[in-house]
Amino acid sequence: MTDLDHLQSRYLDLVRRRRMYSGLLLIVFVALLAGGFQIANDRNAGGFLRGLPHVFDYPSELIAEAAAKAANLPGLMWTYLPALVETLNIAAVSTLVGALGGGVLALLATRGLSPWPRMVAPVRRLLDIMRAIPDVVIALVLIFVLGGGPVPAMIAIAFHTTGALGKLFSEVVENADTKPVEGLESVGAGWLQRMWLAVMPQVAPNWLGYALLRFEINIRASAILGFVGAGGIGYELRNAIAWGPGRYDAAAAIFILLFVTIVVIDQASSTARDRLIHGEKP
CATH class of the missing domain: 1.20.5 (Single alpha-helices involved in coiled-coils or other helix-helix interfaces)
Incomplete structure (x- = not known):
């Protein structure tokens, strides 16, 4: 052979x-x-x-009652608009905090760029832990400690967002060109200067794109956390559903608000991500 x-x-x-x-x-x-x-x-x-x-029994009952009380839907949507704004605020603040924390941890978790090479592995494991714990679990613990409201939801979503965005951000940083970093280092630039002037211009479009995508996810997450007492539109939806027949028009109004909001933000963020990554179309 x-x-x-x-x-x-x-x-x-x-x-x-x-x-x-x-x-x-x-x-x-x-x-x-x-x-x-x-x-x-x-x-x-x-x-x-x-x-x-x-x-399909419950959806059919809800739609039938909402159709019978269609005249009430605009007024109910206006009534629940402040709760929707609260949900959007929770998502926006948690996304901002998570993006800032994830950006810092991403730079610390990238080999060749971290100022403390021995901290690369521990920081990566920290990101894994933050990403692995469901935000609803964190919210339940915080609600037990802090009480109900938007603050536990914001902290829980921000904690999970930091881990998720930190992982995505680090993958983008690993593909960045290191020649500008080496050039700045050769003339005596500090770590912060190298990151700000050499790395951030390369990764900023992708980072912003991922942050906008995460904002969409966090809107859904903040609405879901309302079911466990974290405030926002989810809390109002739980109450409307709990009342059962007779309040299905309120549940339908909340569903419509959520659907329209998510569609609008999804389209707007998709357009913004496309322009950030691919530039303005001719």
């Missing part, structure tokens, strides 16, 4: 072994998924399969 035949035989053996391992992992995954579904279905009071035909 020639060396080429030997290499080909080993390669085919590795391919077969990888396919076998992939197949075993797929079987284990399907078994865990099926077992988990059965456990969840047993713990469900009504059962998933028995309740499946009724999945």
